[in-house]
Amino acid sequence: MKKVLYVFDSWLEVAAGLFITVVLVLFSSYNFLLFHTLSELFSVVVAFSMFVLAYSSRERIQSGYLILLGAAYFHIATIDLLHTLAFKGMGVFPGHDANLPTQLWIAGRYLEGCALLVAGLLASRRINLTAAFWGYALLGMGLIAGIFMGYFPDCYVDGQGLTPFKRISEIAICVLFLLALLTLGRARAVIGRAAYWLISLSIVFSVGAELLFTFYVSVYDLSLIVGHFAKVGSFYLIFKAVVEAGYARPQDVLFRKLNSSREELQAAQGLARFGSWHENLETGETGWSDELYRLLGYSPREMAPSGRLIERHIHPDDLPSLQADMDKALVEKSMFDREVRYSTTSGQARHARVMGRVLDLGNGPERLDGSFQDITDRKQAEQLRADVDSITRHDLRTPLSSIISYAELLHDEQDLNEEQRDMVARIAGNGFKMLDLLNRSLDLYRMEQGTFEMSARPVNLSLVMERVMEDLAEKAKRRQVAFMLEEYPSEGSGRIRGDDLLCYTLFANLVQNAVEASPQRGEVRIRLENNGQARATVWNDGVVPESVREHFFDKYVTSGKPKGTGLGTYSARLIAQVHGGDIGFSTSEDEGTAVWVTLPKS
CATH class of the missing domain: 3.30.450.20 (PAS domain)
Structure with missing residues (x-):
């Protein structure tokens, strides 16, 4: 049942086909000339329509098969139209007998067989319709000129019937059709399964028509009538194949792709x-x-x-x-x-x-x-992070203060030896550092909220940088990274009003990032200068990945560091801004990365 639907898409189409068949049978019984004219004109209209379809969809058709058929069938239709007008009884070409329409018939079928064979051989190639059209035009006009100028062999002689050339030509044309059927398999992938079977059946009808046309003696014989029905069926099937492969199938594929894309988009929107x-x-x-x-x-x-x-x-x-x-x-x-x-x-x-x-x-x-x-999940995660930060800042301060106090009391005990006293001092010192980190974290939180109030004092950035380099010297040594501090002294150079510990945090984050981003045996250069403001630049050989450049100073943005928090450059920007300064960076393969900070001088 499924293969029947390749030929007939609906019962209305079946009914229309039966009606046309009955009408043509009746015409053939009462007026053969009318039957012949109608059946041939049907084929001519179908062939011209195939060219129009190919031309109108030439930009969308990927198959060379359909382009070649469209170009060829225009000229096949032209020859078949001349065949119809030249038929015995039409009176369009006086002085010519039944040989002329028979010659035109053979010429048209040779052109059709060659067109189907060439189309199969070049099915997968992109074909220029204009070039194909004029190529077949030269061939078609050459055949017509040869017939009317007397160079084409005779095909029918009154009183004798078909000539040997005509009979041999019908067999040769059948061979061409069968070869075209064999090469059609090359086009199956580009024209689709339905069009493949329709064209295959069309070629079978054409072969049947040619065999029937080898038997008649009179131009009104029964074999001629049945052969024309076979030709009508053949042209209808190939026209339906062109519509299927050139229009219906591409649109069906397009709609399937659109529906698939729509479903994928809806699924993606649902997930996101x-x-x-x-x-x-x-x-x-x-x-x-x-x-x-x-x-x-x-x-x-x-x-x-x-x-x-x-x-x-x-x-x-x-x-x-x-x-x-x-x-x-x-x-x-x-x-x-x-x-x-x-x-x-x-x-x-x-x-x-x-x-x-x-x-x-x-x-x-x-x-x-x-x-x-x-973004509810993100907001909840941010709130959870804020709650955890708040708990960390406030709830750890009390036990940490107790640890520091007990360490100080223990340090004052008289029965400790020097090694024990040094260890207790380290506990207290690290406790103070931890407490200072918590205080700094609370300061950063207030900066984010816009509630931070800074107690400004004179700060010497040169001394800050020296402390930063001293504290990070061991890390730089492990990575075999060299430090270099460049100063360009001028009046008030490197002196600002701000918070000493915040400035330390700012530059410690930037220098640590530079050390971690530098390749082995790299170099980190720190430059202090005066350009109307105190300006510090931290340079390293590394390059910031393009994926994070736009968000370099955003919160939680990090790259290439498994334990990175993405807070270093973010907090540096907050601290620079709270001092009334600015921060930025440049990066390239040739120049490395330079992060600069400007701070108002005292």
């Missing part, structure tokens, strides 16, 4: 909890993705999408800022990006990142495209 929307700014027409419906608590298409409906779900405190961002984007034709709180239909409070941009569609109306991504 990422919805999208668009709005035509002229008509107000709005569309949502299925995931946006789900994020807000609706079933897809449950509600008519609109900007108002989204606004109803945004937290009242966050809505004004979001609307202001959108209004600004509409005026400036730019993007907006804001994190907001929203609630679902069930009342669940969540967080989202809303982004959008205005698209100018040229002569058409402008469109606002946007995304709505649920």
Whole structure:
């Protein structure tokens, strides 16, 4: 049943085919000339249509098979049209007998057989339709000229019937068709299974027609009638194959790819909890993705999408800022990006990142495209991190203070020897360092919140750098990295007003990063200079990966360090900013990486 559907797609098509067959049979019984004219004109129209299909879809057709058939069948149709007009009784070419239409028939079938064979051989190649058209035009016009100028052999003699050349030609044409059938397998991958079977059946019909045309004596014989029915069937099948391979199959493949891409996009949006929307700014027409419906608590298409409906779900405190961002984007034709709180239909409070941009569609109306991504998990993780940081800062201070106190009391005991006293001093010293780190961490947290108040004092950056280099000397030695401090003294050079410990933290982070980023036997250079401000530059041979350059100073961004926290450059930026300074960097394969800090002089 499935293979029947390759030929007939519907019962209506079957009924139409039966009706045409019955009508042609009746015409053949009462007026053979009308039957012949209608059957041949059907083939001519089909052949011309194949060229039109190939020409209109030449940019989309990947198969050379269809291009070659389209180019050839235009000229096959031309010869068949002349054959129809030259047929006995038409009176279009006076002075010619039945030999002329028979010659034109043989010429058309030779051209058709060669076209099918060449198409099979070149099926997988890209063919230029114009070149193929004019190639077959030369061949077709040569055959027509040879016939009308008397160079083409006779095919029919009144009173004798078919000539030996005609009979041999029919066999030769059958051989061409069978060879074309063998080469058709080369085209199966590019034209598809359905078109393959349709063309195969068309060639079988053509072979049958040629065999029938070897038997008739009169141009009105029964074999001639049956042969024309076979030809009509052959042309119908090959036309249906061209439509299937050139239009139906590519569109089916395209729709399958589109549906597959749509399903993949929906799956990706579901995994990322990422919805999208668009709005035509002229008509107000709005569309949502299925995931946006789900994020807000609706079933897809449950509600008519609109900007108002989204606004109803945004937290009242966050809505004004979001609307202001959108209004600004509409005026400036730019993007907006804001994190907001929203609630679902069930009342669940969540967080989202809303982004959008205005698209100018040229002569058409402008469109606002946007995304709505649920970031509740990220916000919860950030809150958990903040809670852990808070616990670490506050809850560890008490036991750590006790450790320091007990170490100091133990240090004052009289019965300790020097080695024991030194060990206790180290415990106390490391406890103080730990307590200072906690205090620094609390300071950074206040900087993030904008509540930090710095007690500014004179700071000598040269001395800070010397302490940093001294503390990191062992790490640099293990990595075989050399230190170099370059100073360009001037009045007040290297002296600022700020927090000494914060400045130490700032440069310790930058120098440590430089040491870790340097290759073995590399070099870290530190330069202090005065350019209207105190400026410090930390240089190393390493290169910052492109993937992190844009976010180099962002929180938790790190690369190439298994134990890296991504807080070094982030905290350095905070400290530079709280001092009223600035920070930046440059990196390249040729120059390495240089991180610079500018701080106001005292």
